[in-house]
Amino acid sequence: GRFEHLAEEYELELSMRARRNSFIRGEMAPVELRAHLTIHGHELPLTLLEAASLTVTTTQRDDSEIRFELDTTELLETGSLRTELRVPESTLLFEAELAGRVSSLSREKPSLLSAMSVQSTAGSDNEETVDGFYLTRTSGGFAIERRGRSGELRPDRPVSVWCMRGEMAFEPVELKTDAAGRVELGALDGVEIIHVTDDDSEISAGWRVTRDHVWLPETVHLRAGEVHRIPYAGRATAVDPRFFSCLELRGHHETQPIPVRSRIEALSLRGGFLEVGGLPAGDYRIDFKESGQQVLVRVSGGRAIGDRLVGRHRVLEPSPAPRPHIPRVEVAEAEIRFAVVGGDASTPIEVVADRYLNGTRYWWSDPFPDLRQRISEGSAATYLTGRDLGDEYRYVLDRQRQPRYPGNPLERPGLVLNPWMLRETSTERFGAATGGAWAGRRPTGSDAAGGELEEDFGGVQLDRDLEMSPFPDFLPDGPVILRDLKPDANGWVRVPIAALGGNPFVEIRAGSTTRYVGLEARDFAPRDLTLQRGLDPDRHASEQKRIVPLVEG
CATH class of the missing domain: 2.60.40 (Immunoglobulin-like)
Known part of the structure; x- marks a missing residue:
């Protein structure tokens, strides 16, 4: 051992x-x-x-x-x-x-x-431009507002908009802000990135379109025949190859696994969860094609011993229960209501209402626990018939076996009679090659690639390379954050729309799920950021440096 x-x-x-x-x-x-x-x-x-x-x-x-x-x-x-x-x-x-x-x-x-x-x-006073683009949500989708540093609207201004979906970029569209300084974009189904520019004013901004999202674990461990529930917040109402795939993987842990067949029949949608069950022992990969996320499912054919799933060839740490999930959100005339599944009294439920979309996300899901596996293989008895040595080692061994003869006892010519020719030289060191094994056993246990305690981390890396909007110093108030919300007796959480401060961009978060709701934006009075105590433009002014001694008393 x-x-x-x-x-x-x-x-x-x-x-x-x-x-x-x-x-x-x-x-x-x-x-x-x-x-x-x-x-x-x-x-x-x-x-x-x-x-x-x-x-x-x-x-x-x-x-x-x-x-x-x-x-x-x-x-x-x-x-x-x-x-x-x-x-x-x-x-x-x-x-x-x-x-x-x-x-x-x-x-x-x-x-x-x-x-x-x-x-x-x-703030925006660190920017070189006086205008900025801001992305907000409405009941009809998304909209871009163009405002000045003090929040003044910029009507009838040119805006060049181009969108991206995956690796495909659409042709730019030349638009113009309306009387309210806004450009309505609609629902933007399938669009992932929005980028707006105005070449004349040399201002630009970009956003990653926020969609309902669930942070998923990278790896799931379960026993053969067991059913595991994965939270889902996409548009699919049934298991469809356009939205999901479940592939059985084959291959040694030293090599890249290869898909061999589809196991999509093991998937089912029920109550806002994607259920996977009925799989025999092996490795599988579930692809969520809408979000691009992948979940590796390792199924053990062994039995549970303590807090481990012990099989013939590997030991797995079982997956914990799914985190709380928000299956759906309903928007009524005066309130927003949603249900939380899998939570308890200590589950943090938050609602955040903001005027504009941030360049960074407020909510990060806590990392999922590291699921570990240990691969155990039986020791193999191997008979080695030979070993290929490197050229350097073979030369040394061969010279040791050669017969030795008496050499010339005369002194060697010295550098005085035979001086070296002066020239630039360079040296380079080479290490002795170790050669390669002819035969041998494959590494086993913790020696094998992946045999050590492998660590799998969940979460999605967010793209923060997009150019953000200028800081909206002109907003009269910050976002409304409602924390520690509790569901009623029927499991519903109700939030009055009047409590959201008229902000149209609403985020609902519980567990690893984030839902987004767009409301109709209300007008607001921007903060007055103009210089209140300025210099008189009709008089001359200069800056002087003076040193005045202090007088006692």
């Missing part, structure tokens, strides 16, 4: 979650901090962090910094901390740092850990 001892290496992660439009200068911005302490992918309680400190640094436009500390009690006990940060007028960014130490069992000294998260709050 073989035992591989992993080093005692801890990892600390910190994320600052806040909507970009929340950082209105002079106001309080709601912020949520989340931290994770892990060792080789295993979650550890944050209470192991000793002498913990949470420092927030505010960087101003003149490069000055303001530091203050927050209490870490709630963060260490629950893993999250909700607070509000005041946004000074000249703030550029917030930087949060969590630091502490963890007592090490294998070292004499503790492990020092730190994690950092940065949130930019740069």
Whole structure:
């Protein structure tokens, strides 16, 4: 047998979650901090962090910094901390740092850990342009607004719009804003990216179109014949090859698995979940063609022993129960209602209403637990008939077996009589080749590729390369965030539309599911960002540097 001892290496992660439009200068911005302490992918309680400190640094436009500390009690006990940060007028960014130490069992000294998260709050006054494009949602789909720095509408202005669907880009369309400074785009079915430009004003912006989304685990482990439910938020009402595929994979773990047949009959849609069941032992891949996500399903033909699925050739860690899911959302005249399946009293349910679409997402799903597998193969008895040696090693061995003869006892010619020719030279070192084995057993157990404890991480990487809209300093209020919502006796959560502040872009989140709803946008009075105390244009002004001594008293 073989035992591989992993080093005692801890990892600390910190994320600052806040909507970009929340950082209105002079106001309080709601912020949520989340931290994770892990060792080789295993979650550890944050209470192991000793002498913990949470420092927030505010960087101003003149490069000055303001530091203050927050209490870490709630963060260490629950893993999250909700607070509000005041946004000074000249703030550029917030930087949060969590630091502490963890007592090490294998070292004499503790492990020092730190994690950092940065949130930019740069306003539109850092931009070179005076106009900006903003993407919002309406009851009819999406719309683009063109506004100035103080929120003034820009009617009858040219707008060039082009869209992308996958790798296919459509031809640009030349449009013009209406009297309200808006361009209605409609539902944009199938469109993934919107990009707008105005070459005359040299302004542009791009957005990834938000659709209902579910964060899925990368890997699912289950027993043969077991049914597993995967949350689904797409448009399909039945299992259709246009939306799903389930392929059986074959191949050794050292090579890339190859699809051999379709197993789509093992899939079914029921109650907002994609159910997979009735599969024999093996490996399968489920493709969600709408979102491009893939889930690897490993099925064990063994039995459950403790917290593992033990089969003949591998040991799997079983998948946990599905996270809470929002099967559907209904919009009535005065309220938005939705049901949450699989949740309990502690399930965080949030609704966020914003005026415009952010360039970054407010909500990140917590990482799924690392599902591990260990491949075990029987030891093979192998008879080795020979081994091909490298040229360097063979030369040395052959020279050792050659007969030796007496050499010439005379002195060799010296450099005085035979000097070296002066020229530029270069040297290069080559290592001795090890050769290749003629025959041998395949690596087994933890020696095999993938035989070690493999770590699978869930989640989707978001594209943050798109050019964002200027910061909407002119908004009178930040987004409306409703937290800790509770379902009624029938399992429904009801949110009055009047409580959303007239914001049309609504996000509903529970578990790993995010739903989007578009309402009709209401007019608002922008904040007056004009310079109140300016210089008199009819008089001359100059800047002077003077040194005046202080007089006692």
